[in-house]
Amino acid sequence: MRIVGGNLRGLKLTDVGEGDAAAHLRPTTDRVRESIFNLLINGTHGNPIPGARVLDLFAGTGALGLEALSRGAARVAFVDDGVKARALLRSNIEKARAMGVTDVWRRDATDLGENRGAGYGLIFLDPPYAMGLGERAMANLLKGGWLTPEAVVVWEESQPPVPPAGLVQIDQRRYGDTLVTLLRRAG
Template identity: 75%
Template sequence: MRIIGGQFRGLHLAPVGEGDAKAHLRPTSDRVRESIFNLLINGGFGDPISGARVLDLFAGTGALGLEAISRGAARVAFVDDGAAARALLRRNIELTRTMGVTDVWRRDATRMGPNRGAGYSLVFLDPPYGKGLGEKALVSCIEGGWIAPGAMIVWEEGVAPEIPQGFEMLDQRRYGDTLVTLLEAPE
């Protein structure tokens, strides 16, 4: 697993092997991550990455958020309640030397509570597949004020997710067993 583009291009992240099923670690493959960022950059959505405040839910290794920083995001907040995931995430933050522009929160992404700061303009959502956790996380984030009006949501699932009311689907593409759905948050 490595950073695909930007200032950290080619940097190898901490190895996770085939993932950790018990810890629900299923890292986004380099190929899928590259496809996601190509879609964000070349999909006609403007530039949702440069200067963005990013929320990486079910962050796991943090590869999506770190890729965003590598490509110009201003700050990333990583949310994961798993100890194994947070240990890998902290290692990857050390490898990229991004301690000053990242936050790591031990929190259940489906129960975020109120946000005390500004909303996030780019949200990565990569929950364990088939458990309905993505839907719960989005509702929790909207209720808590975590998502900025008009924010871009990048949602990875195994099957088409139930899109919460008010969100607009911008694109949806399948990469192997991963279905990537791009949404725009309500204004």
């Protein structure tokens, strides 16, 4: 697993093999990650990455958030309540020398509560598949004021997710068993 673009391109991230089912770690492949970033950068909705505050939920290895940093994001908050995931995150943040522009939160991504700071313009949502956790997390983010008005959400699931009221789908692509849905605020 490597960073596929930007100023950290080629950086090898800590390997988790084929994933860790017990820890619900299922890293996004380099190919899928590259496709996601191509959709973000070249989409008709405008590139949301430069200068963005990024929220990486169910962060796992942190590859999505670190890829965003590599491509110009300003800051990334990684959220994962798994012990193994946070250890991988810290290792990868150190490899990327990104300690000063990242936060690692040991929190339940479906229950972040009220946001007390600035909103986030790019949200990565990669929950364990088919458990309804993405829907719960998105409802909580909207209720808690975590998204900026122009926020873009990148949601990975195995089946089409049910976006909550207030978000509209702007793109959707399937890559093997991964369905990537891009959403943004309605209006």
